[in-house]
Amino acid sequence: MSHLLEKCASYTRARDARNAGLYPYFLNFDGRDAGTARLAGGHQVVMCGSNDYLGLSTDPRVADAAAEAAHRYGAGCTGSRFLNGNLDLHDRLEAELAEFFGKEAALVLTTGYQANLGAIGGLCGPGDLILIDKDAHASLIDAARLSRAKVAWFEHNDADDLADKLARLPRRGGALVVVDGVYSMEGDLCPLPALVEVCRRFDATLLVDDAHGAGVLDKGRGTSSHFGLTDEVPLITLTFSKAFGSIGGAILGDAVVIDYLRHHARPLMFSASASPANTAAALESLRILREEPWRCTTVAENAAYMRRELTALGYRVGSGIAPIVPVDTGDDLSTLRAWDLLVEEGVYVNAVLPPAASPRLRTSYTAVQTEEQLNRAVAGFAAVRDRVLALPAAA
Ligand SMILES: Cc1ncc(COP(=O)(O)O)c(C=O)c1O
Structure with missing residues (x-):
């Protein structure tokens, strides 16, 4: 292998995460609608990680x-x-x-x-x-x-x-x-x-x-x-x-x-x-x-609702008026574990690691998520709370 390409062979970060069963990227979705998505294999998740803020991509x-x-x-x-x-x-x-x-x-x-x-x-x-x-x-x-x-x-x-x-x-x-x-x-x-x-x-x-x-x-x-x-x-x-x-x-x-x-x-x-x-x-x-300007109001309300609910559950979340609600998870491994637990519970969020930003779950909301979907997401966060908050860096 040429000198230029040697770094590819010695790049193990993604491989290690895959081997640990904690690789959160390039997930394969085989279907989606306004508020949910289906992972290949059939696992249904509430989508709390898209940027489709007004819900128009599936309109x-x-x-x-x-x-x-x-x-x-x-x-x-x-x-x-x-x-x-x-x-x-x-x-x-x-x-x-x-x-x-x-x-x-x-x-x-x-x-x-x-x-x-x-x-x-x-x-x-x-x-x-x-x-x-x-x-x-x-x-x-x-x-x-x-x-x-x-x-x-x-x-x-x-x-x-x-x-x-x-x-x-x-x-x-x-x-x-x-x-x-x-x-x-x-x-x-x-x-x-x-x-x-x-x-x-x-x-x-x-x-x-x-x-x-x-x-x-x-x-x-x-x-x-x-x-x-x-x-x-x-x-x-x-x-x-x-x-x-x-x-x-x-x-x-x-x-x-x-x-x-x-x-x-x-x-x-x-x-x-x-x-x-x-x-x-x-x-x-x-x-x-x-x-339909109501979409702008509703997305803000949905994000505010999730901000309140996640805070009440004990998560540390970002403040503001945007549809983006980051959840602090401390370090890389805790972020990956929290992400994995949430997907298991049927909630998709984005796991963000350095150098993109400090480790966190980036959650984001849309104007077309129903109350039932948001509450399913809250229930997912509640179900994993004790395990996530017990993770060393999130405690
Ligand atoms: C702040 C910001 N600017 C630009 C872009 C790039 O946009 P696009 O996906 O259209 O290339 C993004 C996408 O992630 C973004 O978040």
Whole structure:
């Protein structure tokens, strides 16, 4: 085996976990509906680990829109939007997104990951400075690194540390500040008013990745709108893989900026466009979101209910208003054991280990989970409580 590949043979972490029967990844689901899923083999679980916050991924109207688009336009576009892969569907989705989120223009890409690569890589280069929150999503970190700008981190949600770094760090070009609107692992919001003020003071441009806020907060209009600051945030990125129940991503901003990115965002120009089915599904989800704002209220209520119930059972959970409720499990092994016990009890949650974040169970909720399903999840957490809380690090 070549030197380069030797690390693959000596990588044992996943193998060890599989051998211990505690491997929580690449689980095979062979069916799912609004609130539950079935594991291959038939074991039914209440789904408390999806990002389908509004329950739209299995909505028949969204599925029908995807199927119709596949029949009308084909399964894929076989090219980038820049050349042969642009559909009226992409253009329509851009117009409707811009209108809904209150920005001048939008640019649709094939994933949210690519939207971040496109926005940051398209705007930043050598000489520029990127300041990024320490807990920002991996796609933002990758984008910053790929841009060849100077990259520095500031303490999570700490606007004073950001100001200090903007004051001290040299830059030849511009400065970009990069944050999540809602942090994907903790469910906390960025302190947007303070960030906006610091960016204004230091002539820095703010980019908010609103993957987990768009479609959810403020009747779906997202984190910037929740704070009443949409006009003060020049760049917002989105994904359709969460509240929109599809796949795809977008960058929102001023028309001149979006037009520039249309011609400089490499993931847009050198990767095939979002499929007709995924684009039509996102459009239909946006239509439903506009007409059914109750979904945003219900998902918040469901998450608040679970937060209360889990706390009452003695679990340490994250606070906040997002549909993401992390449950502290202390260390890696305790996290894997707790995850395994819960799946046995019929509750699926996500086991999160470093380096993604500190060890935890990431639970998340949707607008279409029934009271009965949520109570089944609570019963599952109750059934394993004594064993989970007895695990060394969770005690
Ligand atoms: C904060 C954040 N940004 C971007 C992404 C990437 O989105 P996508 O799944 O559309 O690539 C994710 C997905 O996990 C995310 O949580």
